[in-house]
Amino acid sequence: MIRIWIPADTAALAAGADETAAAFEEAAQARGVEIDIARNGSRGMLWLEPLVEAGMNHDRIAFGPVRAADAASVLDAILDGKEHPLGHGRTVEMPWLAHQERLTFARVGVIDPLDLADYEAHAGLTGLRKALTMEPAAICAEVLESGLRGRGGAGFPAGIKWKTVLDQKAERKYVACNADEGDSGTFADRMLMEGDPLLMVEAMTIAGIATGATEGYIYIRSEYPRAIAQMKAAIAVMEGAGWLGENIQGSGHSFRMKVRRGAGAYICGEESSMLQSIEGKRGTVRVKPPIPAISGLFGQPTVINNVLTLASVPLIIDRGAAFYKNYGVGRSHGTQPFQLAGNIKRGGLVEKAFGITIRELIEGFGGGTASGRPFRTAQIGGPLGAYVSEDMLDLPMDYEAMATHQAMVGHGGVVVFDDTVDMAEMARFAFEFCEEESCGKCTPCRIGAIRGKETVEKILRGENVAKNIALIDDLCELMRDGSLCAMGGLTPMPVLSAIRLFPEDFDRATPVAAE
Amino acid sequence: MLDETDPRVTAAAEICASHAYDPAELIEILHELQDREGYIAEETLPAIAQLLNISRAEVHGVVSFYHDFRREPAGKVVVKICRAESCQSMGASKLIARICERYNTDLGTTSRAGVTIEQVFCLGLCAQSPAAMLNGRFIGHATEEGLDTAIVEALS
Ligand SMILES: Cc1cc2nc3c(=O)[nH]c(=O)nc-3n(C[C@H](O)[C@H](O)[C@H](O)COP(=O)(O)O)c2cc1C
Ligand code: SF4
Numbered sequence: 001m002i003r004i005w006i007p008a009d010t011a012a013l014a015a016g017a018d019e020t021a022a023a024f025e026e027a028a029q030a031r032g033v034e035i036d037i038a039r040n041g042s043r044g045m046l047w048l049e050p051l052v053e054a055g056m057n058h059d060r061i062a063f064g065p066v067r068a069a070d071a072a073s074v075l076d077a078i079l080d081g082k083e084h085p086l087g088h089g090r091t092v093e094m095p096w097l098a099h100q101e102r103l104t105f106a107r108v109g110v111i112d113p114l115d116l117a118d119y120e121a122h123a124g125l126t127g128l129r130k131a132l133t134m135e136p137a138a139i140c141a142e143v144l145e146s147g148l149r150g151r152g153g154a155g156f157p158a159g160i161k162w163k164t165v166l167d168q169k170a171e172r173k174y175v176a177c178n179a180d181e182g183d184s185g186t187f188a189d190r191m192l193m194e195g196d197p198l199l200m201v202e203a204m205t206i207a208g209i210a211t212g213a214t215e216g217y218i219y220i221r222s223e224y225p226r227a228i229a230q231m232k233a234a235i236a237v238m239e240g241a242g243w244l245g246e247n248i249q250g251s252g253h254s255f256r257m258k259v260r261r262g263a264g265a266y267i268c269g270e271e272s273s274m275l276q277s278i279e280g281k282r283g284t285v286r287v288k289p290p291i292p293a294i295s296g297l298f299g300q301p302t303v304i305n306n307v308l309t310l311a312s313v314p315l316i317i318d319r320g321a322a323f324y325k326n327y328g329v330g331r332s333h334g335t336q337p338f339q340l341a342g343n344i345k346r347g348g349l350v351e352k353a354f355g356i357t358i359r360e361l362i363e364g365f366g367g368g369t370a371s372g373r374p375f376r377t378a379q380i381g382g383p384l385g386a387y388v389s390e391d392m393l394d395l396p397m398d399y400e401a402m403a404t405h406q407a408m409v410g411h412g413g414v415v416v417f418d419d420t421v422d423m424a425e426m427a428r429f430a431f432e433f434c435e436e437e438s439c440g441k442c443t444p445c446r447i448g449a450i451r452g453k454e455t456v457e458k459i460l461r462g463e464n465v466a467k468n469i470a471l472i473d474d475l476c477e478l479m480r481d482g483s484l485c486a487m488g489g490l491t492p493m494p495v496l497s498a499i500r501l502f503p504e505d506f507d508r509a510t511p512v513a514a515e
Numbered sequence: 516m517l518d519e520t521d522p523r524v525t526a527a528a529e530i531c532a533s534h535a536y537d538p539a540e541l542i543e544i545l546h547e548l549q550d551r552e553g554y555i556a557e558e559t560l561p562a563i564a565q566l567l568n569i570s571r572a573e574v575h576g577v578v579s580f581y582h583d584f585r586r587e588p589a590g591k592v593v594v595k596i597c598r599a600e601s602c603q604s605m606g607a608s609k610l611i612a613r614i615c616e617r618y619n620t621d622l623g624t625t626s627r628a629g630v631t632i633e634q635v636f637c638l639g640l641c642a643q644s645p646a647a648m649l650n651g652r653f654i655g656h657a658t659e660e661g662l663d664t665a666i667v668e669a670l671s
């Protein structure tokens with residue numbers, strides 16, 4: 001029987017993958033052939049969704065985008081081994097995929113996400129098996145040695161955090177996985193949870209063993225219903241097979257996991273706000289110290305890591321720190337799943353070692369703007385990240401190099417804009433977003449955002465432009481220095497980068513109405 | 516005392532029971548209540564507070580903090596359109612203005628025909644901007660015509 005892969009990733013579903021799958025069933029019936037449809041994650045070539053593949057493991061041929069109306073002719077091409085206008089040849093040889101370094105995303109789109117046998121056949125559980133034979137301190141040391149840094153935005157070394165939690169004496173410790181992924185332009189956490197959810201269970205269990213934590217929460221934003229369902233199912237699969245729960249595989253280690261759903265608040269991605277939310281409270285940011293590694297969830301020591309940070313760990317444990325550390329540049333080790341979004345011809349997921357330039361991502365992988373108009377700017381690292389100009393495109397994606405240019409890698413999102421963008425409007429929006437999503441705890445953020453928005457609105461109307469820009473400068477300094485968390489602290493980043501790099505958009509001395 | 520004649524209150528009580536009256540589950544309880552009743556009725560808040568043994572102010576504080584929770588019933592069709600940067604780069608602002616105009620309503624309100632149009636910041640479909648969600652179904656590369664057709668279909 002021939003196996004047909006049709007992704008059930010949300011992005012594929014939004015492109016009609018269910019309708020395509022139904023059309024394949026129908027076409028197969030009409031031809032009297034039996035097909036076995038598997039619903040995989042997405043390969044990340046999102047402009048080709050629904051991307052349909054035929055074959056097994058790495059030997060598959062791809063077609064896309066396959067709409068329901070194309071199903072019959074694609075099935076015929078598969079059955080007869082003929083060419084098809086939507087055909088792309090062998091999936092692994094498609095340049096977009098072949099040029100990537102997929103470590104974290106190695107299985108996404110490849111396996112049947114909840115099939116434990118398929119997972120194991122593709123190196124699943126190797127990290128956990130090994131971790132079960134190691135001392136907790138040795139696991140923490142391996143993670144530290146790998147150079148793995150937090151992928152949630154701040155880039156803090158994961159190993160240091162883990163060691164701190166390990167060193168705490170406490171009744172109970174927790175692992176809290178941050179799957180709030182609120183940044184505009186990012187979807188890697190979502191794709192991973194949907195396409196390889198067993199990996200998240202394996203990764204969090206290793207974090208538990210390494211730190212002495214026995215309970216894990218994965219906090220997933222409510223906008224991701226399919227990721228939530230996949231994670232719940234994955235937890236059940238792993239429990240059923242004895243890889244999660246009491247006395248895992250007779251090792252004496254126990255670890256339990258729960259999914260918590262968010263409720264539409266960007267600030268709940270900030271770690272202390274997330275903890276509040278997991279505890280069933282308002283997501284107001286907590287004052288630090290104490291740090292969560294000492295007093296976190298329910299006042300107990302807690303490891304908090306982003307989805308992608310944790311997902312890197314099983315491979316590090318399996319292949320060793322040196323293997324992982326060899327990818328990347330400077331102090332940015334390993335790979336980053338970048339996400340190409342916005343006005344881009346070929347959007348999707350590109351996993352590459354740190355050091356790839358912005359240009360290679362946008363022009364090489366992305367193929368430039370979707371509109372075909374000239375590139376103007378890209379916002380990198382989410383809504384709190386900087387806008388970059390054309391002459392910054394040769395910067396390498398590396399935490400330190402980006403920081404020297406007043407920009408940040410963040411969660412790896414790259415949002416492209418063509419020349420129709422109004423950067424003053426984007427600056428206004430940055431303040432508006434901060435106003436909408438501020439937790440309200442501190443004044444520089446709560447009031448600053450409103451003042452900032454009103455001031456940019458004056459600039460948009462051409463009122464006292466120079467004076468108002470100076471006012472925004474002062475306001476941004478206040479927000480940066482006086483905010484309790486990076487919501488208020490980093491809102492100046494997109495605003496000031498827009499003013500610095502695109503001053504012409506703020507030069508509204510002549511009111512537009514006079515044109 | 517719970518008002519057991521109010522079906523919304525009994526629904527809330529059932530849901531609280533299924534979560535073992537654990538106050539840490541409050542957000543999940545509210546989600547389930549809203550999934551069932553369509554919104555969080557004011558009348559259910561004292562009952563939830565009492566059952567979870569927390570103050571009414573705490574329950575109220577949580578309901579008002581999170582954007583997901585609505586205090587009033589929504590229309591028959593709920594359309595959430597993404598307003599975040601990636602979707603803006605592909606014309607989300609114009610799309611929202613057009614759809615609102617078409618249904619003679621404002622963002623965050625419900626039209627006479629029962630269409631609620633709301634903003635959302637990122638649906639994780641940023642490579643298929645502009646993105647939208649209609650009664651829980653995701654739509655990539657949303658257009659005015661496409662959304663309109665889907666809305667009309669969902670209304671009938
Ligand atoms: C406003 C705000 C939003 C954030 N959103 C997220 C998020 O959605 N996901 C995430 O992993 N980290 C987010 N962070 C960073 C977290 O606070 C925290 O640094 C991170 O979860 C730690 O994990 P890591 O070290 O693995 O990156 C956010 C921070 C701020 C200030
Ligand atoms: S900076 Fe903003 S979001 Fe952060 S604690 Fe202050 S008010 Fe809350």
Ligand code: FES
Nearest residue numbers: 597602638640641
């Ligand atoms: S920014 Fe609109 S879906 Fe992400």
